[in-house]
Amino acid sequence: MNWDDLRFFVALARAGSLSEAARRLAADHTTVARRVGELEQALGLKLFDRMPRGWVPTAEGAALAERAADVEAAIHAVARFADGRSETIDxxxxxxxxxxxxxxxxxxxxxxxxxxxxxxxxxxxxxxxxxxxxxxxxxxxxxxxxxxxxxxxxxxxxxLRYGLYGARGLVEATAGEDLDFLGYDERLDGVPQQLWLRARARDRRIALVTNDLVTLLTAVRAGMGLAALPHVLAAADDGLVCLEEAEAATRxxxxxxxxxxxxxxxxxxxxxxxxxxxxxxxxxxxxx
Amino acid sequence: MNWDDLRFFVALARAGSLSEAARRLAADHTTVARRVGELEQALGLKLFDRMPRGWVPTAEGAALAERAADVEAAIHAVARFADGRSETIDxxxxxxxxxxxxxxxxxxxxxxxxxxxxxxxxxxxxxxxxxxxxxxxxxxxxxxxxxxxxxxxxxxxxxLRYGLYGARGLVEATAGEDLDFLGYDERLDGVPQQLWLRARARDRRIALVTNDLVTLLTAVRAGMGLAALPHVLAAADDGLVCLEEAEAATRxxxxxxxxxxxxxxxxxxxxxxxxxxxxxxxxxxxxx
DNA sequence: CGCGATATGTGGAAATTCGCGCAGATGATG
DNA sequence: CATCATCTGCGCGAATTTCCACATATCGCG
Structure with missing residues (x-):
């Protein structure tokens, strides 16, 4: 049994198709097919069903993939050890x-x-x-x-400290008015800055939710509303002004x-x- | 990094020399040298010192061998899994x-x-x-x-039940006399049949100690003395007679x-x- | 001190493996 | 329904890998 065949096996099991696995392995798809085929022969098991749209693992192939993942983890430990010993900065x-x-x-x-x-x-x-x-x-x-x-x-x-930021133009134009808030979506409920924003917002509308801070930042800069943003990202931006500190949002x-x-x-x-x-x-x- | 190179590495680390590793791997010693050399290059570490009488692991090679053993164990699990699924009796x-x-x-x-x-x-x-x-x-x-x-x-x-056996000729010739005992050596002290023999022997001489049951059996058959032997081995032997059961020696x-x-x-x-x-x-x- | 056994190292031939190109098939798309 | 993208499968030439034979070095032993 060739240990390296397992490398192709885990890549194929994870990629789902010969071609995708070949791309990730920087090898040819025929090579992936051959190596996995040899592994099947060596183990005496059929690991994949050859479908026109890809190779799908058999029950045994899926079960073997779990054990092969242990091999991969051990290989990673070897690689980490080697990297940990290298003395050169390259x-x-x-x-x-x-x-x-x-x-x-x-x-x-x-x-x-x-x-x-x-x-x-x-x-x-x-x-x-x-x-x-x-x-x-x-x-x-x-x-x-x-x-x-x-x-x-x-x-x-x-x-990472936060502040409540808004676009300079918007804030100066509306002064003390109740502006819309912008925040994170459900997947990020529970993070401190979101909890702070919810408490601060009370009954005010949260006009936009996203899972991406860059999106949030862009929306604030465009004058869509106010959001809790990290000082390190927002403070240097001339188009933004900090209305208040959000100490509780600190991460x-x-x-x-x-x-x-x-x-x-x-x-x-x-x-x-x-x-x-x-x-x-x-x-x-x-x-x- | 070629995972199969690790197979050569563990074999070499265990064998101690290129030639011995090559024998166990059923490959040529030049192949072992080249594969391990490639592993060294891939990891950026010198794993062995090339000595005239063999390749001895460097400190890093020895440390890596431990982690490589984990890889091997995971590989064994894969092989066992495959064997466990094989349906044919061959x-x-x-x-x-x-x-x-x-x-x-x-x-x-x-x-x-x-x-x-x-x-x-x-x-x-x-x-x-x-x-x-x-x-x-x-x-x-x-x-x-x-x-x-x-x-x-x-x-x-x-x-596995034991009895106290002696050679037929010896026992019949000496009848009730105090015959020498034969037993195990220090490495096997503590096994039930040895404890039983020691208790039974009391002050009688233990004329021969060995670590091998075949040796013991042969010595008994040659008339050297009495020993606790498994019935399954001794009972079928016409040259031996059972003097008494050794119930406490049962394993x-x-x-x-x-x-x-x-x-x-x-x-x-x-x-x-x-x-x-x-x-x-x-x-x-x-x-x- | 010389001899045999065993070890590593080197160069060239043989064998294996790999990648490329192309064919055939399937599913998504307009 | 035609088209396009993507996938698998197969054959062949090239590149790599492996093995073999030989040279050289070291240790143990009489």
Whole structure:
């Protein structure tokens, strides 16, 4: 039995079709078919039904996929260990962060890092679902919650403070009037800034809900209403004014890394830079 | 990273030399060297120091070997799962049993099994150290202790009863005289038959100690003294006579299998046969 | 001290594997 | 109903991998 065939198997089981699996593996679809076929022969099991629109796992294939996932997890541990020992600051480091933070705030602050290390490549992943560091979907992550996985190392590197913001034109034109509020949708009910907004809004209309902070920011800037926005994103925007602090909406910022990677020079360099750029967030009061 | 390279890595780490690893892998030593070299390059670590007498793991290689063992364990689980689903009674089944039981008692009772299933190959492993079923060193095992590993399924299929035996000529010639005793050495102190013998011997000399039951049996047959022997081995021997029962020395016989393999037709057939041939051991009193 | 056994390392031939191109089929789309 | 995109399947040439034979080094032993 060829262990590497399992790599193709898990990719195929996850992708659903030969072609998609081949793309993700950077291989040819005929190769995927051959390797998985050989695995079937080696194990003496039919793992997939060959359908015109894709290969669908048989019952045994699906059951095997669970066990193959254990193999993959162990492989990831091996890779993490190796990465954790590398002494040179080059290669690739993936950073996971909430999408708006990644795109609007983190992205423009990474240039000094890549400039300092010519061999370094960054992969900035903005994802609503926290990337799994154990499954190696990212190397380090910025999160707004304390990591729940006990196998990970988290360090609180600051606080994300919020204020109630509105478009300058709108606020100056309407002064003290009751303006519409803009907030998050149901999937994000329960986060502090949303709770604060609901309490603050009382009977006022919440004119727009979204799951994306960038959308929220854009809507506020367009004069659609008021929203609780992080100071780090809104304070620098000349088109926005802060009406009041939203102290209760404050969220902690955690820097999370897998222990195996903590000592990697490459990952260490990225973490140091993240700690450096978040320095302003560790001051008692942040904002304009 | 090629997952199959890890297979070569664990083999090399375990074998200690390219040549030995190549033998176990049924590959060429140059292949082992190249594959492990590629793994080193992929991980960016030097895993072995190339010595004239063998490749010795570096500190990182040794540490990685532990994690690679996890991969191997997961691979074994995959293989077990596949074997557990096979519907045909062919292929290979390995049986682990105490050496004397394997060679003298079990071996002559396996013929009907292979005769009934022409595609079946048996691998009978007589080993003092219980083969690890989790690590797939054997498929089923006969053991004289309840299995301690909670992940395994054990079934008590009988009892191994002992008697105090001596060579017929010796016993008839000396009648009631105090004969020498023969027993196990220190490594096996604590097993019931040895405790019984010690209690029974009192101040009599134990003229020979060994760790091997076959040796003990041969020595008894040669008229060297008396020993506690299993009835199943000694009772059929015309040259031996049983002087007394050793009820306290009775040991349970457990049939152990990994749960993944329990439903395999191949393994099931072997287990059924083992249960059949041990039927006499489930009678209240066993012997001549 | 020399000899045999066993080890690693090197270069070239053989075998295997891989990827490419194309055909055939299916489902979505206008 | 025609079209387009996407998927699987097959054959062939190329590239990679593997094995084989030989050279060289080291350890144990008489």
């Amino acid at each position: 290669g690739r480091v993936s950073i996971s962060a909430p999408p708006a933070l990644a795109s609007l705030w983190l992205a423009p602050r990474l240039a000094p890092l890549t400039r300092a290390h010519p061999g370094l490549t960054l992969d900035l992943i903005g994802d609503v679902a926290d990337a799994s560091l154990v499954r190696r979907e990212a190397d380090v992550a910025l999160r707004l919650r304390q990591p729940s996985d006990s196998g990970l190392i988290g360090r609180r590197i600051g606080d 902690p910022i955690w820097l999370v890394v897998h222990p195996d990677l903590r000592r990697s020079a490459r990952v260490r360099a990225v973490m140091d830079h993240l700690i450096e750029v978040t320095a302003p967030l560790r001051r008692p009061v942040v904002g304009a | 292929g290979r089944v390995s049986i682990s049993a105490p050496p004397a039981l394997a060679s003298l008692w079990l071996a002559p009772r396996l013929a009907p099994l292979t005769r009934a299933h022409p595609g079946l190959t048996l691998d009978l492993i007589g080993d003092v150290a219980d083969a690890s079923l989790v690590r797939r060193e054997a498929d089923v095992a006969l053991r004289l202790r309840q299995p301690s590993d909670s992940g395994l399924i054990g079934r008590r299929i009988g009892d 349970p016989i457990w049939l152990v299998v990994h749960p993944d393999l329990r439903r395999s037709a191949r393994v099931r057939a072997v287990m059924d046969h083992l249960i059949e041939v041990t039927a006499p051991l489930r009678r209240p009193v066993v012997g001549a």
